[in-house]
Amino acid sequence: NGLNWTDLGRFPNLPALRTARFTTVFGKIIGFDGLDIFEIEIVGGELKLNYLQNNNLEGGTMTSIIEYDDKVLISTTCNSPSTNCGIFIKDQQDFLLPKR
Numbered sequence: 001n002g003l004n005w006t007d008l009g010r011f012p013n014l015p016a017l018r019t020a021r022f023t024t025v026f027g028k029i030i031g032f033d034g035l036d037i038f039e040i041e042i043v044g045g046e047l048k049l050n051y052l053q054n055n056n057l058e059g060g061t062m063t064s065i066i067e068y069d070d071k072v073l074i075s076t077t078c079n080s081p082s083t084n085c086g087i088f089i090k091d092q093q094d095f096l097l098p099k100r
Contacts (some may be wrong), residue, residue: 008042012049025067026092032062039096051099058083067092 009019020033023042029040030052037052060076067073072095078085 008045008047011047016067021051022069025072025095027088028096029066032065034061037062052095053099057088 001057008035017031020031020036022029022031022032025075031038031040031049035057037049037054039052041048041050057074057076062074062076064075065072068089070091070092072090074088074090076085076088
């Protein structure tokens with residue numbers, strides 16, 4: 001009945017968050033929806049979203065994000081004819097760069 005859970009906070013009411021999928025990568029909570037990637041931080045009991053760079057993923061929809069050794073693998077499916085669909089790999093430090 002949720003009696004032994006601690007409520008850390010609520011996400012902002014954003015459409016992307018209603019359908020986001022979540023995973024952990026290198027001990028960080030990562031959310032993704034469409035082409036948006038964000039890290040979730042818990043700061044003083046509040047949830048904070050930090051959007052991450054998603055360069056060169058245009059034209060697809062992310063289906064999974066996993067860590068592999070010291071890298072991150074991102075899989076995408078095509079929404080339309082595009083050359084940017086498939087499996088992409090990034091180094092850990094590049095994956096966690098904030099979106100500008």
